[in-house]
Amino acid sequence: MADKYIVCKDCGTEFVFTEGEQAFYKEKGFENEPQRCPECRRARKAQRNNRTSHGQGAGNRW
Numbered sequence: 001m002a003d004k005y006i007v008c009k010d011c012g013t014e015f016v017f018t019e020g021e022q023a024f025y026k027e028k029g030f031e032n033e034p035q036r037c038p039e040c041r042r043a044r045k046a047q048r049n050n051r052t053s054h055g056q057g058a059g060n061r062w
């Protein structure tokens with residue numbers, strides 16, 4: 001196995017999918033390679049967290 005270079009689907013940046021990460025993915029049973037660079041992945045995660053932490057916002061109704 002060797003490091004792989006993947007182009008991010010979101011921002012087009014080329015990033016390294018390292019040997020260690022490939023092993024990690026395999027161990028987890030992921031069959032697909034990552035589509036996005038770590039930065040975009042982090043951004044997406046943060047976005048999702050924001051949305052869920054907002055909840056339903058129904059508490060202010062009196």
Ligand SMILES: [Zn+2]
Pocket residue numbers: 008009010011012013036037038039040041
């Ligand atoms: Zn990206």
